[in-house]
Amino acid sequence: MWCMYMSDVAFESLTPAEWFRRNKEIAGFSSPSRAMYQTVRELIENALDATENHGILPSIKASIRYVDKDKDLYSIYVEDNGIGIPEEEIPNVFGQIFYSSKYKIKQHRGIFGLGAKMVVLYAQSTSGMPVRVTSSMKGSQYIYTYEISIDTVKNKPVIHSHVRVENKYGWHGTAVKVVLEGNWQYAKSRIEEYFTRTAMITPYAEIILIEPNNEVLRFNRITTIMPKPPVEGLPHPSSIDLESLKQLISRNSDIPLIDFLKENFDGIGDETVREFMKTVGIRASKHVKRLSESELRLLAEKMRQFNGWRRPRADWLSPIGEKILANGILHVLKPEAVFVTTRKPSSYSGHPFIVEAAIAWGGSIMPVDKPILYRYANKVPLLQDEGSDVIRHVIDEVDWSQYKVKFPAPLAVVVHVCSTKIPYASAGKEAIADVPEIEKEVRLAVREVARKLKVYLARKEKEQELLTKYAILRLYTDEVS
Amino acid sequence: MWCMYMSDVAFESLTPAEWFRRNKEIAGFSSPSRAMYQTVRELIENALDATENHGILPSIKASIRYVDKDKDLYSIYVEDNGIGIPEEEIPNVFGQIFYSSKYKIKQHRGIFGLGAKMVVLYAQSTSGMPVRVTSSMKGSQYIYTYEISIDTVKNKPVIHSHVRVENKYGWHGTAVKVVLEGNWQYAKSRIEEYFTRTAMITPYAEIILIEPNNEVLRFNRITTIMPKPPVEGLPHPSSIDLESLKQLISRNSDIPLIDFLKENFDGIGDETVREFMKTVGIRASKHVKRLSESELRLLAEKMRQFNGWRRPRADWLSPIGEKILANGILHVLKPEAVFVTTRKPSSYSGHPFIVEAAIAWGGSIMPVDKPILYRYANKVPLLQDEGSDVIRHVIDEVDWSQYKVKFPAPLAVVVHVCSTKIPYASAGKEAIADVPEIEKEVRLAVREVARKLKVYLARKEKEQELLTKYAILRLYTDEVS
Numbered sequence: 038m039w040c041m042y043m044s045d046v047a048f049e050s051l052t053p054a055e056w057f058r059r060n061k062e063i064a065g066f067s068s069p070s071r072a073m074y075q076t077v078r079e080l081i082e083n084a085l086d087a088t089e090n091h092g093i094l095p096s097i098k099a100s101i102r103y104v105d106k107d108k109d110l111y112s113i114y115v116e117d118n119g120i121g122i123p124e125e126e127i128p129n130v131f132g133q134i135f136y137s138s139k140y141k142i143k144q145h146r147g148i149f150g151l152g153a154k155m156v157v158l159y160a161q162s163t164s165g166m167p168v169r170v171t172s173s174m175k176g177s178q179y180i181y182t183y184e185i186s187i188d189t190v191k192n193k194p195v196i197h198s199h200v201r202v203e204n205k206y207g208w209h210g211t212a213v214k215v216v217l218e219g220n221w222q223y224a225k226s227r228i229e230e231y232f233t234r235t236a237m238i239t240p241y242a243e244i245i246l247i248e249p250n251n252e253v254l255r256f257n258r259i260t261t262i263m264p265k266p267p268v269e270g271l272p273h274p275s276s277i278d279l280e281s282l283k284q285l286i287s288r289n290s291d292i293p294l295i296d297f298l299k300e301n302f303d304g305i306g307d308e309t310v311r312e313f314m315k316t317v318g319i320r321a322s323k324h325v326k327r328l329s330e331s332e333l334r335l336l337a338e339k340m341r342q343f344n345g346w347r348r349p350r351a352d353w354l355s356p357i358g359e360k361i362l363a364n365g366i367l368h369v370l371k372p373e374a375v376f377v378t379t380r381k382p383s384s385y386s387g388h389p390f391i392v393e394a395a396i397a398w399g400g401s402i403m404p405v406d407k408p409i410l411y412r413y414a415n416k417v418p419l420l421q422d423e424g425s426d427v428i429r430h431v432i433d434e435v436d437w438s439q440y441k442v443k444f445p446a447p448l449a450v451v452v453h454v455c456s457t458k459i460p461y462a463s464a465g466k467e468a469i470a471d472v473p474e475i476e477k478e479v480r481l482a483v484r485e486v487a488r489k490l491k492v493y494l495a496r497k498e499k500e501q502e503l504l505t506k507y508a509i510l511r512l513y514t515d516e517v518s
Numbered sequence: 519m520w521c522m523y524m525s526d527v528a529f530e531s532l533t534p535a536e537w538f539r540r541n542k543e544i545a546g547f548s549s550p551s552r553a554m555y556q557t558v559r560e561l562i563e564n565a566l567d568a569t570e571n572h573g574i575l576p577s578i579k580a581s582i583r584y585v586d587k588d589k590d591l592y593s594i595y596v597e598d599n600g601i602g603i604p605e606e607e608i609p610n611v612f613g614q615i616f617y618s619s620k621y622k623i624k625q626h627r628g629i630f631g632l633g634a635k636m637v638v639l640y641a642q643s644t645s646g647m648p649v650r651v652t653s654s655m656k657g658s659q660y661i662y663t664y665e666i667s668i669d670t671v672k673n674k675p676v677i678h679s680h681v682r683v684e685n686k687y688g689w690h691g692t693a694v695k696v697v698l699e700g701n702w703q704y705a706k707s708r709i710e711e712y713f714t715r716t717a718m719i720t721p722y723a724e725i726i727l728i729e730p731n732n733e734v735l736r737f738n739r740i741t742t743i744m745p746k747p748p749v750e751g752l753p754h755p756s757s758i759d760l761e762s763l764k765q766l767i768s769r770n771s772d773i774p775l776i777d778f779l780k781e782n783f784d785g786i787g788d789e790t791v792r793e794f795m796k797t798v799g800i801r802a803s804k805h806v807k808r809l810s811e812s813e814l815r816l817l818a819e820k821m822r823q824f825n826g827w828r829r830p831r832a833d834w835l836s837p838i839g840e841k842i843l844a845n846g847i848l849h850v851l852k853p854e855a856v857f858v859t860t861r862k863p864s865s866y867s868g869h870p871f872i873v874e875a876a877i878a879w880g881g882s883i884m885p886v887d888k889p890i891l892y893r894y895a896n897k898v899p900l901l902q903d904e905g906s907d908v909i910r911h912v913i914d915e916v917d918w919s920q921y922k923v924k925f926p927a928p929l930a931v932v933v934h935v936c937s938t939k940i941p942y943a944s945a946g947k948e949a950i951a952d953v954p955e956i957e958k959e960v961r962l963a964v965r966e967v968a969r970k971l972k973v974y975l976a977r978k979e980k981e982q983e984l985l986t987k988y989a990i991l992r993l994y995t996d997e998v999s
């Protein structure tokens with residue numbers, strides 16, 4: 038018998054930095070090869086956010102080099118021509134978990150305030166070396182460089198060095214260098230695939246990767262047309278949750294409910310709000326801070342149920358657009374034909390989203406037994422955990438024979454979900470969770486392009502038939518003549 | 519042209535509570551049905567940890583009830599007969615993220631200090647109601663009840679009420695009740711499966727679930743033999759990381775390196791440490807706080823590389839054991855035969871782990887096209903994200919024909935990984951990450967039981983042959999006679 042009972046129960050509190058240091062695999066840093074891939078991804082995504090989202094055509098230079106081949110130590114370097122980071126913010130941005138400029142209603146690649154810090158944590162846990170960050174903002178007089186690690190017990194940056202040089206040529210952008218334990222042999226193909234898939238969806242970017250053996254992977258800019266950058270938005274009322282509603286109220290002054298609704302939400306005009314207030318049974322003039330707990334609950338519930346809201350605006354999203362997407366796919370996959378759709382905006386839990394889908398057929402695409410799937414979320418290629426992804430689930434259900442496709446067939450499907458908040462199924466950000474509203478839009482988008490493919494294949498079939506008929510006819514006429 | 523540049527870049531810091539409130543899907547709370555399942559899981563796991571890990575035979579009562587059927591509001595209640603929670607700790611334990619009694623080197627179901635808080639966050643975001651926690655410890659004079667929610671902006675508990683009643687009958691344990699938005703129709707089968715699989719691996723527990731329609735799912739205790747509870751352990755040196763080493767040193771007083779190693783690590787005796795010190799080239803008497811950065815890096819590296827450490831001790835693990843596991847499987851799956859193995863301890867990144875595997879064959883198991891897989895981590899059944907799990911990857915590689923299995927076959931495979939730290943691939947804790955050391959042990963364990971199955975099937979074949987021969991012989995002799 039073990040009568041241990043309370044013997045050794047002691048309670049402890051951890052900072053998020055210490056927690057993530059102990060649970061690195063949750064953010065995708067589970068092995069040297071995976072950590073190497075995840076590092077590249079986090080740095081490239083920050084670089085793309087810092088350029089494209091601010092109207093700058095991205096030019097990104099990355100390199101991976103051996104530091105100590107025997108110990109599997111590598112340096113990873115990523116440089117961009119983006120907006121830069123304010124000098125005084127660099128320590129927090131790289132040294133404090135959950136510190137970000139992207140906690141906003143707006144489409145971003147990063148949404149977690151975690152990526153850069155995980156890179157630093159992983160580097161210091163394996164090589165012991167701090168990250169080196171060099172940056173300058175448009176118009177800055179100086180280029181500044183920091184070396185930073187994280188004090189995980191305090192969740193605060195440790196600054197190892199800080200120097201400035203004059204910014205003679207008006208450079209702006211950010212360059213990050215880390216040294217970490219990796220495994221190039223295992224990570225190589227995944228990292229190359231990541232670059233290729235990124236290039237496919239950002240044909241307006243110039244991206245270069247120099248590999249440890251000095252091989253160069255280069256993607257040229259093939260268009261200077263960029264998607265319109267997103268603007269900062271408001272939450273949509275259609276499925277706000279109670280807790281968010283309370284937070285919004287506490288951040289507002291004590292104004293009448295009707296004004297609060299019009300000012301704080303997207304899609305609420307004068308007329309809509311009057312219609313809505315009829316369904317609630319709370320006085321429109323009641324001041325928000327005087328709403329009781331049960332009134333708040335009622336309000337949140339009715340906001341979710343009401344059918345009269347305007348569709349959420351797409352202004353805070355930045356879909357790729359049919360033309361740029363078709364361009365990128367034609368350039369990278371070299372198919373015979375491509376069919377593209379950008380759906381209208383929809384929303385889930387107050388977050389607008391747009392689904393884009395494309396089907397590429399024939400040409401350089403090899404015939405396969407089931408469609409090759411390219412998944413993207415906010416322009417980021419998703420390479421792993423495909424089995425947990427809602428897009429895969431939808432694609433698996435499609436009956437391709439309905440669309441005149443007989444496998445093996447030279448078929449690739451591209452699906453891009455963009456949103457102010459992608460519901461990732463894991464912090465590693467490799468799979469989109471099964472959210473019913475998103476599932477539905479993905480299904481509609483895929484069907485739409487599949488129907489276009491069907492028309493195309495039907496026409497080809499017809500032409501083929503005609504050709505055959507014509508050939509037979511010729512054969513016949515040749516014979517009788 | 520969009521010359522937006524720095525226009526709207528503002529930096530913000532979030533508490534972990536606010537971060538997880540906004541990113542609930544990362545902890546498995548991605549939809550009402552999934553949240554319902556995850557809630558049950560977190561509460562049951564806490565209940566099992568509070569009983570079995572302290573030498574108490576678990577008796578767990580759970581119920582799920584409609585609170586408001588139209589609004590999909592349910593109450594979920596879980597009661598255990600465990601060690602209870604100290605009165606003054608209840609607010610922190612349910613109201614502060616990353617607060618736990620399980621941040622120790624010891625096998626636990628929980629390892630994150632997150633589960634109970636996610637339940638509270640999800641409840642308050644959907645129903646707006648606080649959690650109700652009632653508890654009492656062995657020998658407590660009172661039974662105390664709190665109602666608690668979380669102030670996410672501060673990551674601190676909000677106490678709504680706190681009452682005490684006399685503990686007349688010496689009750690000890692914990693009862694938790696939450697009200698939340700769910701979807702029983704979708705969650706039912708998954709929750710039932712979770713209970714069934716839990717019962718299979720804990721045949722010494724008594725578990726009851728009352729469902730919303732008053733159906734009762736009941737698992738009786740079929741043995742009073744329990745696995746030995748784990749004791750608290752020390753890290754193993756074989757793959758400690760640099761950052762952990764530094765933290766250990768900073769928590770110690772400034773003693774000679776050789777003493778530091780002997781006192782703080784598992785598997786380091788007098789002789790081993792002398793052998794080890796020869797490989798390092800640092801003076802054994804050097805005081806730890808005087809080690810330079812490069813010496814620390816060297817030390818961590820050599821500790822990982824050294825081959826002479828003793829195997830990590832299994833005392834801080836609590837495998838199920840071959841007998842109990844076979845018992846549970848026979849009881850729940852009712853097969854014709856079952857083959858079980860508990861492997862010797864191994865380790866990865868300083869964490870010991872043990873793999874157990876079982877194969878059940880025939881009887882009530884229906885023939886299937888590929889083996890039915892039951893995955894467990896620290897006695898917790900894993901039901902989702904199977905595609906990302908290292909166990910699935912290993913099973914997919916097995917060539918079953920080598921073991922005389924021809925599909926369809928009545929074959930179920932059970933794999934249990936227990937460790938002081940399970941490397942989950944997601945915070946939802948549904949898949950074990952691809953860690954090479956674990957992959958290897960899982961492979962060896964599965965092969966071991968597969969070989970036992972092969973012997974069994976070969977014997978059956980032989981018997982069958984003999985029977986057939988005998989039958990033919992009889993036919994023959996019958997004929998000639």
Ligand SMILES: Nc1ncnc2c1ncn2[C@@H]1O[C@H](COP(=O)(O)OP(=O)(O)O)[C@@H](O)[C@H]1O
Binds near residue numbers: 120139
């Ligand atoms: N290359 C970069 N250029 C400009 N800003 C950057 C860059 N990298 C990181 N940042 C800033 O650091 C912040 C934190 O980055 P990170 O930890 O990756 O989280 P997230 O990208 O999710 O916000 C970003 O929000 C951004 O403000």
Ligand SMILES: Nc1ncnc2c1ncn2[C@@H]1O[C@H](COP(=O)(O)OP(=O)(O)O)[C@@H](O)[C@H]1O
Binds near residue numbers: 564627
């Ligand atoms: N039923 C219970 N009985 C005893 N202690 C409990 C129970 N539920 C929760 N606790 C305590 O609350 C702490 C926090 O629980 P939780 O948030 O689920 O994180 P974790 O289980 O990972 O530690 C546990 O470490 C434990 O000390």
Ligand SMILES: [Mg+2]
Binds near residue numbers: 146148
């Ligand atoms: Mg980022």
Ligand SMILES: [Mg+2]
Binds near residue numbers: 632633634
């Ligand atoms: Mg727990």
Ligand SMILES: [Mg+2]
Binds near residue numbers: 628631632634
């Ligand atoms: Mg937990």
